[in-house]
Amino acid sequence: MITIYKTEDTGLKQLDDVEKGCWVHVIDPNSDxxxxxxxxxxxxxxITYPLDIDEMSRSEREDDGSLFVLLRVPHFQGPKSDLPYxxxxxxxxxxxxxxxxxxxxxxxxxxxxxSGAVRGLSTTKHNRFLLRILLSNATKYxxxxxxxxxxxxxxxxxxxxxxxxxxxxxxxxHQKCLVYFTTALKSNELMLERLQRSxxxxxxxxDEDLLEDVITENQQxxxxxxxxxxxxxSMMDAFASIISNNLNFVMKFLTSVTVVLSIPTIIVGxxxxxxxxxxxxxxxxxxxxIGIIIVSSLLVIGxxxxxxxx
Numbered sequence: 001m002i003t004i005y006k007t008e009d010t011g012l013k014q015l016d017d018v019e020k021g022c023w024v025h026v027i028d029p030n031s032d033x034x035x036x037x038x039x040x041x042x043x044x045x046x047i048t049y050p051l052d053i054d055e056m057s058r059s060e061r062e063d064d065g066s067l068f069v070l071l072r073v074p075h076f077q078g079p080k081s082d083l084p085y086x087x088x089x090x091x092x093x094x095x096x097x098x099x100x101x102x103x104x105x106x107x108x109x110x111x112x113x114x115s116g117a118v119r120g121l122s123t124t125k126h127n128r129f130l131l132r133i134l135l136s137n138a139t140k141y142x143x144x145x146x147x148x149x150x151x152x153x154x155x156x157x158x159x160x161x162x163x164x165x166x167x168x169x170x171x172x173x174h175q176k177c178l179v180y181f182t183t184a185l186k187s188n189e190l191m192l193e194r195l196q197r198s199x200x201x202x203x204x205x206x207d208e209d210l211l212e213d214v215i216t217e218n219q220q221x222x223x224x225x226x227x228x229x230x231x232x233x234s235m236m237d238a239f240a241s242i243i244s245n246n247l248n249f250v251m252k253f254l255t256s257v258t259v260v261l262s263i264p265t266i267i268v269g270x271x272x273x274x275x276x277x278x279x280x281x282x283x284x285x286x287x288x289x290i291g292i293i294i295v296s297s298l299l300v301i302g303x304x305x306x307x308x309x310x
Contacts, residue, residue, distance in 0.1 A: 001027045002036070005114060007122045012114070021124035024100040025114060042093055042100065043068075050091030050102040057089075057187035059194055067094040069130065071191060072184030073137050074144045075107050084151075085144055085177040087184035092133060094126045101133070109136045131210040134192070138217035141185060145224050148174055152232055171236055178229040185222045192218060256304045263300060264293045 004015040006022040015022060018040060029037065029047070038044050046068045049055050060068040072087040088107065093100040101110055113121065113136070121132055155170050192215050271289050 002029065002033050003027075003114070005123060007124060012121075012123075018098060020097045022098045023123040023129070024098055025110060026100060026102040027106050028104050029102070037100070040098075041095070046091060046093055047102060050089045051104050053088065053104070055089040057184070057191040059191055059198075061198070065096060067130075068092070069094075069191065069195070071134070071137060071188050073103075073107055073109055074141050074181065074184070075105060076144065079151075083173060083176055083180070085148060085174075085181070087180050090133075090137075092130055094130060099123065099126050099129055109133065109140055112136065128206075128210070131214060134214040135210065135217060137188070138214055138221055141181065141221040142217065142224065145181070145221065145228060148177060149228055152228070152235075156235060171232060171239075175229065175232050175236065178225055178232065181225045182222070182229060185218060185225060189215075189218055189222065260297055260300055260304075263296050267293050267296065 003025040004018055004022050005012050005025060006015055006019065007013075018024060024037075024040075026033065026037065026047075028051075034044065034047050037047050043062075046060075049068075049070055055070055057071045059070070062068075069092040071090055071092070073090045075086050075088045077084060077086060088103065088105055090107070090109070091100075091102040093102070103110065110133075113133070121129065123129060152171065152174055155174075192211075196211060196215065267289060271285075
């Protein structure tokens, strides 16, 4: 799907045809739409790169000044999915006429820009538009990390009460999300450093300051992801040990109960044999047997209690 926008006095306006200073927003293009983009002079590789889910962040530049930036952006798939948060590639193509964004999935970053939620954004200022996307991407990572940490805290509270495998599996899912975040953010960091070395944004001080803000936000997201990942890993190890200790306690308790319950069986089996024994002549011998059972069981229970086996 191809949607064309351009900034005017009244805000972001949707157009029917491509014109100078516009933003071409592309989501999961088909073969005809890819051909339409190549007719605009865009290299086909730049169109297909963002459609590959495994592509990593990088930047390329042509002799005519065209710039291609590929970055990994966070994508929320829903709380019921196998992985609530993943990262997907987003391609940004800047020419001297227009700017193109290509992504296989619709994401919140471009959706917010298209809705006009980002103020002071102009499609005619291509470098500034690119920096705004980069800044929104870093900010979105931080936002998703806060939501992920809240979910982990809630799962931690549930795990303290239930100690079931379901909560542990939920924590494992979020740990995988943090791994994807770490990989994508480090890849984005290398791409940002390359952009900074290219001196592409040295022409305007505001663009240079905005690039510094993007790098700072990205580094903050990396640090926050590393901290969350380390805390989550340590927490999973701790709860795994707690669950193992609880299992050992249950097994020890059940073994102690089994030993205590085996005492009456042994005594009754002894006196129930078809042979003569000292109590055979007494009519009330069963009371003595019951007394022996009670005393023996209480003695064993006392020994186990002193050893904290109950």
